[in-house]
Amino acid sequence: MFPDELRYTAEHEWVRATDSGTVVFGITDFAQGSLGDIVYVSLPGVGESLSAGSACGEVESTKSVSDIYAPLAGEVVARNEALDGAPENVNTDAYGAGWMVELRPADPSAMDGLLTAADYRALVEKA
Numbered sequence: 744m745f746p747d748e749l750r751y752t753a754e755h756e757w758v759r760a761t762d763s764g765t766v767v768f769g770i771t772d773f774a775q776g777s778l779g780d781i782v783y784v785s786l787p788g789v790g791e792s793l794s795a796g797s798a799c800g801e802v803e804s805t806k807s808v809s810d811i812y813a814p815l816a817g818e819v820v821a822r823n824e825a826l827d828g829a830p831e832n833v834n835t836d837a838y839g840a841g842w843m844v845e846l847r848p849a850d851p852s853a854m855d856g857l858l859t860a861a862d863y864r865a866l867v868e869k870a
Contacts, residue, residue, distance in 0.1 A: 744772055744773070744864075745773075745864050749838070749860065750814075750858060750859065751771065751857060751859075751860065751863035751866075752812065752857060752858065753858065753866060754796075754812040755770055755771045755777075756769065756770055756811070756812060757769060758814045758815070758854065758857055759838075759842075760851075761845070764851065765845050765847050765848070766814075766845070766846050766848055767842050767844070767845045767846075768814050768842070768843060768844055768846065769823075769833065769837060769838070769841050769844075770802060770811065770833065771837060771863070772837040772838065773867050775834050775837050778802060778804040778806060778809060780804055780831070780834060781802055781803070781804050781831060781833045781834050782803055782804060782830055782831075783801075783803040783830055784800065784801070784802055784803070784826040784827075785800045785801040786799075786811070786823065786826070786843055786844055787800055787822065787844060788819065789820065789821060789822060790818065790819060791819045792817070792818055792819075793813035793816060793817060793846065794816050795813055795815050795816045795853065796813065797812065797813050798810040798812055799812065803830075813844075813846070814857060815846060815848045815849070815850070815853050815854065816848065816849040816850065817847050818847045819844055819845070819846055820845050821845035822844055822845070823842050825840065826841070
């Protein structure tokens with residue numbers, strides 16, 4: 744449920760480093776399960792600069808609307824356009840087809856400050 748190769752935030756985002764020096768992020772399986780059926784995803788545009796911890800989009804479900812938070816500061820280099828027509832990908836494959844944003848981090852070492860899978864597991868087990 745929490746892949747070990749990913750990093751996590753307390754706001755329920757996951758982050759994966761790529762071989763090209765960028766990172767890809769989305770919301771965790773725990774988050775999508777809490778939200779229920781996702782019906783709409785709003786993402787930042789390519790070229791936008793994001794600040795770590797700031798809201799950069801929204802996920803709308805049949806239950807509520809929740810913010811998506813940037814896990815790291817950096818520039819958006821890609822967004823998952825497939826979610827425009829298939830937001831349910833976040834429900835069915837949160838760590839794969841449900842990815843949201845690819846970011847070129849301003850400081851790649853900031854990834855070290857994010858939660859490990861064990862840290863995130865402990866966080867959600869307290870909830």
